[in-house]
Amino acid sequence: MKKQQIPVVLCLLMMSHSLPSLASNEAYQKAMQLEIIQLYQAGSIDALQKSANAFTRIASMNPDEWLPHYYAAWAYVHMGFRSQGNLKEKDGFYAEAKKHTEKAGKISTNNSEIVALQGYIIMGELSADPATRGQQLSALAMQTFGKAISLDQENPRALLMMAQMEWGTAQFFGQGPEKACGLLQSSLALFEKESATVEKESLKPAWGKEYAEGLKAEICTN
Amino acid sequence: MVFAQTVVNGIVRNQKSELVPGVNVYLKGTYTGTTSASDGTFELLTIDQGLHTLVFQSIGYKTLEVSIRLSGEKIELFPLLREAINELTAVTITAGALEASDENKAVVLRPLDIVTVPSAMGDIIGAFQTLPGTATVGNDGRLFVRGGDASETAIFIDGLKVGNAFGTTASNVPARTRFNPNLFKGSFFSTGGYSAEFGHALSSALSLNSVDIPMRSQGDLSIMGIGGGYSQTLVGENNSITASANFVDLAPYQKLISQNFDWERAPQSWDAELLARQKIGNNTLLKAYLHTENGSMKIWQPRPGSDDRGTLLGVNNRYTFTQTSLKHTAVNDWSFYGGISYSDNIDDLSADQIQISNRNRLLHSKAVAVKGLSDRVSIKTGFEHFLFNYSEALAEEGFKREVADHQWALFSEADLYLSNSLIFRTGIRAGHSALAGQSWVDPRLSLAFKFKHEGQLSFAAGRYSQMPLEEFRIIEPELNNTEAVHYILNYFLSKNGRTLRAESFYKDYSHLINFEGQRFQYRNIRQRGHGYARGFDVFFRDQKTFKSTDYWITYSFVDSKRQFAGFQSMVQPGFAPRHNASVVIKHFIAPLKSQVGISYVINDGYNYTNPNLAGEMNARTRGFRDLSLGWSYLPKPNLIIHLACSNVLGRDNIFGHQFSPTPDESGRYASLPIRQTAPRFVFLGIFLTFSKDKTANQLNNL
Numbered sequence: 001m002k003k004q005q006i007p008v009v010l011c012l013l014m015m016s017h018s019l020p021s022l023a024s025n026e027a028y029q030k031a032m033q034l035e036i037i038q039l040y041q042a043g044s045i046d047a048l049q050k051s052a053n054a055f056t057r058i059a060s061m062n063p064d065e066w067l068p069h070y071y072a073a074w075a076y077v078h079m080g081f082r083s084q085g086n087l088k089e090k091d092g093f094y095a096e097a098k099k100h101t102e103k104a105g106k107i108s109t110n111n112s113e114i115v116a117l118q119g120y121i122i123m124g125e126l127s128a129d130p131a132t133r134g135q136q137l138s139a140l141a142m143q144t145f146g147k148a149i150s151l152d153q154e155n156p157r158a159l160l161m162m163a164q165m166e167w168g169t170a171q172f173f174g175q176g177p178e179k180a181c182g183l184l185q186s187s188l189a190l191f192e193k194e195s196a197t198v199e200k201e202s203l204k205p206a207w208g209k210e211y212a213e214g215l216k217a218e219i220c221t222n
Numbered sequence: 223m224v225f226a227q228t229v230v231n232g233i234v235r236n237q238k239s240e241l242v243p244g245v246n247v248y249l250k251g252t253y254t255g256t257t258s259a260s261d262g263t264f265e266l267l268t269i270d271q272g273l274h275t276l277v278f279q280s281i282g283y284k285t286l287e288v289s290i291r292l293s294g295e296k297i298e299l300f301p302l303l304r305e306a307i308n309e310l311t312a313v314t315i316t317a318g319a320l321e322a323s324d325e326n327k328a329v330v331l332r333p334l335d336i337v338t339v340p341s342a343m344g345d346i347i348g349a350f351q352t353l354p355g356t357a358t359v360g361n362d363g364r365l366f367v368r369g370g371d372a373s374e375t376a377i378f379i380d381g382l383k384v385g386n387a388f389g390t391t392a393s394n395v396p397a398r399t400r401f402n403p404n405l406f407k408g409s410f411f412s413t414g415g416y417s418a419e420f421g422h423a424l425s426s427a428l429s430l431n432s433v434d435i436p437m438r439s440q441g442d443l444s445i446m447g448i449g450g451g452y453s454q455t456l457v458g459e460n461n462s463i464t465a466s467a468n469f470v471d472l473a474p475y476q477k478l479i480s481q482n483f484d485w486e487r488a489p490q491s492w493d494a495e496l497l498a499r500q501k502i503g504n505n506t507l508l509k510a511y512l513h514t515e516n517g518s519m520k521i522w523q524p525r526p527g528s529d530d531r532g533t534l535l536g537v538n539n540r541y542t543f544t545q546t547s548l549k550h551t552a553v554n555d556w557s558f559y560g561g562i563s564y565s566d567n568i569d570d571l572s573a574d575q576i577q578i579s580n581r582n583r584l585l586h587s588k589a590v591a592v593k594g595l596s597d598r599v600s601i602k603t604g605f606e607h608f609l610f611n612y613s614e615a616l617a618e619e620g621f622k623r624e625v626a627d628h629q630w631a632l633f634s635e636a637d638l639y640l641s642n643s644l645i646f647r648t649g650i651r652a653g654h655s656a657l658a659g660q661s662w663v664d665p666r667l668s669l670a671f672k673f674k675h676e677g678q679l680s681f682a683a684g685r686y687s688q689m690p691l692e693e694f695r696i697i698e699p700e701l702n703n704t705e706a707v708h709y710i711l712n713y714f715l716s717k718n719g720r721t722l723r724a725e726s727f728y729k730d731y732s733h734l735i736n737f738e739g740q741r742f743q744y745r746n747i748r749q750r751g752h753g754y755a756r757g758f759d760v761f762f763r764d765q766k767t768f769k770s771t772d773y774w775i776t777y778s779f780v781d782s783k784r785q786f787a788g789f790q791s792m793v794q795p796g797f798a799p800r801h802n803a804s805v806v807i808k809h810f811i812a813p814l815k816s817q818v819g820i821s822y823v824i825n826d827g828y829n830y831t832n833p834n835l836a837g838e839m840n841a842r843t844r845g846f847r848d849l850s851l852g853w854s855y856l857p858k859p860n861l862i863i864h865l866a867c868s869n870v871l872g873r874d875n876i877f878g879h880q881f882s883p884t885p886d887e888s889g890r891y892a893s894l895p896i897r898q899t900a901p902r903f904v905f906l907g908i909f910l911t912f913s914k915d916k917t918a919n920q921l922n923n924l
Contacts, residue, residue: 046260049243049244049257050244053244053256053279054255056246056279057253057255058253061251061252061253092308092311096281106504129719131765131766131772132765173856173858173859174813174815
C-alpha cells in the first residue's frame with residue numbers, strides 16, 4: 001500500500017462499517033503481491049498451475065478485480081507455451097486462458113493490458129499449429145495488438161508483441177527487421193518509463209522488459 | 223482466543239481411479255487453498271472453524287464441493303472427480319458432415335482451403351466438387367450429391383434458405399454460385415443424415431455462415447481478365463458495413479481465346495452487395511445483407527442433323543437476395559437465433575421467337591431457441607415459415623400462370639452427451655403444405671462414439687421430404703412430397719495434421735416425379751418414381767508429411783438407379799457417375815512467395831440415352847478428366863496476383879449427346895456431343911488491398 005494513503009486509511013478505520021471491506025482489501029493486496037512474485041518465478045507447468053489456481057481463488061474472493069483473472073490467464077498462456085504435449089493439451093490451456101481474459105474484460109472494459117494478453121493467447125494458438133492456423137490467426141493477432149496499442153499507446157507489452165508479429169511477417173516476405181526494431185525501440189523506452197514511475201508493490205502487469213531486450217539483441221543491428 | 227489448526231489432506235482421483243494432479247483445492251469464501259501434487263495428494267492447513275465447503279476444481283472435470291466441519295481434528299478425504307463435457311475435445315457427429323471452419327472440431331477444410339482449389343476458379347461450389355460424395359457435372363456446375371440431382375441440395379446463408387443460389391444459364395452452360403466466397407467464415411456441408419433444422423432438401427444441405435464483424439477497415443480492388451470489382455469495408459467499435467460492386471464480361475476474353483460454343487453475346491453480369499453488422503450489448507449480433515445482380519447471354523445452340531447455327535437462346539436474369547438475422551445469447555443457458563430471407567429470381571428466356579418469363583420468389587422466416595439443460599443435454603426447437611411463389615408467362619400469347627404455397631415447419635432436436643466419447647442426437651421435423659394439403663413428420667437420429675485413439679464412428683439415419691420443383695407444381699398443384707430415407711455410417715480421424723474420413727451410405731427414394739414432355743410443357747405428371755443410391759467414399763488429407771505442402775485425395779463410389787423424370791425403367795441417372803476421384807495438391811514456395819496448386823478430377827463418364835439403340839440410358843460417355851493448375855504470387859503483403867488454368871491438357875470432355883427429335887431418311891437419329899464451353903479457362907486476377915494495416919490482403923478471395 002502506498003505510504004501517502006495511510007492517513008486516509010486511519011480516517012476510514014474510524015468508520016466501523018467500512019472495516020470488513022478494508023480488511024479484505026488488505027488481504028487481497030497481500031495475497032496478490034505474494035502470488036505475483038511466485039508467478040514470475042514459476043519455472044514449470046506444475047508451478048504455473050499452482051499460480052493459476054491461486055489467482056483463480058483470489059478472483060473468486062474479489063469479483064470486482066480484473067487483475068487476478070489477468071494473472072490466471074497469464075499463467076495458463078505460459079503453460080500452453082511450455083507444454084510438450086499434443087495440440088489438444090495446448091489448446092486446453094489456451095481455452096482456459098481465454099476464459100479468464102474474458103472475465104477480466106467484463107470487469108474492466110477496453111483495458112489495453114487485457115487486450116494485449118488476448119493477442120498473446122492468439123499467438124500461442126498460432127504457434128501450436130502454424131501450418132494450418134498461420135494465415136487466419138496472424139492477421140487476428142496483429143489486429144488485436146493494434147487494438148491494444150490504440151487503447152493505450154503507453155503499453156510497452158502491446159508494442160513488444162506487435163514487434164514480434166511484425167518480425168514474423170518481415171521474415172515471411174524476406175524483408176528487413178527495421179519496422180520490428182522501431183517498435184522494439186519504442187517499447188523499451190516505455191518499459192524504462194514504466195519502471196521509473198510504477199511502484200514496486202504495484203499489482204499492475206510489469207513483465208516483458210527482458211524479453212524485449214533479448215529480441216532486440218537478436219534481430220536489431222544497433 | 224485459541225487457534226485450533228485443522229489439517230485436511232487426501233488424494234484426488236477421477237472415475238477411472240487415476241490420480242489427478244493440479245487440482246485447485248480451497249475453502250469456499252476464503253483465501254485458503256492449495257494445489258494437488260503430481261501424485262494427486264493435497265494438504266491444506268486452516269485456522270478456520272465450523273462448517274465449511276471444500277471445493278475441488280480442475281480443467282476437464284466437474285467442480286466438486288464437499289461439506290466439512292473444521293474442529294482441529296485431522297480430516298482425510300478421497301474425492302472422485304467426474305469428467306466434464308469438454309466442448310473442445312468431446313465427440314461430434316461427423317456422419318454426412320463436411321465442415322469447413324476456423325473452429326477446432328471435426329473440420330475437414332478451412333475456408334481458405336476451399337477458395338484456393340485451382341479447379342474451383344474462385345467458385346465455392348467448385349471447391350466442394352473435390353470433396354467426397356459429390357459428382358462433377360461439368361455442363362451444369364451445380365452441386366450433385368450421391369446420386370441426387372442438383373435441386374436436392376438446399377443452400378442456406380446464416381441458417382436462412384437461399385432461393386436460386388446459382389445464376390441462370392442456357393442449357394449446358396455451367397452455372398456459378400452467386401455469392402462471393404470471402405463473405406463466409408465457414409461452411410457446413412452435409413451429404414446426408416443432417417439435422418432436423420434443415421428441411422426441404424432430399425440429399426444435401428450446404429449451410430454458409432457469414433463473417434461476424436470483419437477485422438479491419440479496408441478497400442479491396444480486383445482487376446481480372448474477365449472483369450473487376452471494388453469492395454469497401456468500414457469497421458467501427460460495435461458495427462461494420464461493407465459495400466461492393468463487381469462486373470464480369472466474357473466478351474473480350476472470348477475474342478482472345480477460341481470457344482467451343484457459338485456465342486451471339488458472351489455472358490455478362492454485374493452485382494452489388496451491402497453487408498451490415500451491429501453488435502447490441504455483449505450478447506446480441508444483428509446482421510443484414512443485400513445482394514442484387516443482373517446477368518445475360520445469348521448463344522446459338524446447334525441442332526443435331528442440321529448445318530445452320532441452330533436455335534438462338536437468350537437468357538436475362540435479375541436476382542435479389544436479402545436477409546436479416548439475429549443471434550442472441552441469454553442467461554441460464556438460453557440462446558436464440560433467427561431471421562427472414564427473401565429471394566427473387568426473374569428469368570426472361572428466349573428461344574428464337576418464343577419469349578418466356580418466369581419468376582421464382584421465396585420468403586423464409588425462422589426462429590430457433592436453444593436451451594442447455596446441463597453440460598450434457600441441450601435442446602433446440604424452432605419454427606419456420608416458407609412462402610413459395612412461382613409464375614411463368616408466354617409473352618406472345620398473353621398466357622400466364624402462377625402457383626403459391628405456404629409451408630410451416632416445426633423442429634426439435636435433443637443432444638445428449640453420455641460422456642466425452644458418446645453422443646446421441648434425436649430430432650423430429652414436422653411440416654405442412656397448404657397447397658398440397660399435406661402434413662408430414664420426419665424423424666432423425668444420429669449417434670457418435672469416440673475411440674481412445676481419437677478416431678470416431680458415427681451413424682445417422684433419417685427421413686427427408688422435399689416438395690417437387692415449382693415448375694411441376696404450377697401444373698399439378700396437389701403434388702405431394704418427394705421422400706428419401708438416409709442411412710450413413712462414418713469413420714473420422716483427424717490427428718497430427720492428417721485427416722481420414724470414410725463413409726458408406728444407403729439412400730432410398732420414393733414418390734419421385736414422373737412426366738412426359740419437356741419443360742413448360744410437362745404432361746401426365748405423376749409421383750410413382752422411386753430409386754436408391756448406395757456406395758462409399760474415402761477422403762484423406764495430409765498437411766504434415768511434406769513440408770509446406772497440403773494435399774487431399776477423394777474417392778467416391780455411387781451405385782444409383784432410379785425411375786424418375788421421363789424414364790420408364792430404373793436407370794442410372796446421367797448426373798451420377800459411378801466412380802469419382804480427385805486430388806488437390808498445394809505447395810508454398812517461400813523464396814518465390816508463391817503458392818502453387820494442382821487439382822485433378824476424374825470420373826468414369828456420364829450415362830445418356832441413345833435413341834438409335836434399344837432401351838433407356840443405354841450409352842455412356844468416356845470418362846471426364848480435368849487437370850487444373852493455379853499459381854498465387856504475393857510480391858507484397860497487400861498484393862496478390864493469381865493465375866489459374868483449367869483443363870491444362872485440353873481434354874475434350876463430353877457430358878452426353880444431344881439427339882434430333884426425329885430420325886433422318888436412313889432412320890437414324892442425328893447427334894451432337896455436349897462439350898465444355900471451351901477447351902480451357904484461363905483466369906488472371908490482380909487483387910490489391912488498401913488498409914492502414916499493410917499486411918492485409920485478399921488471399922481469402924481467391
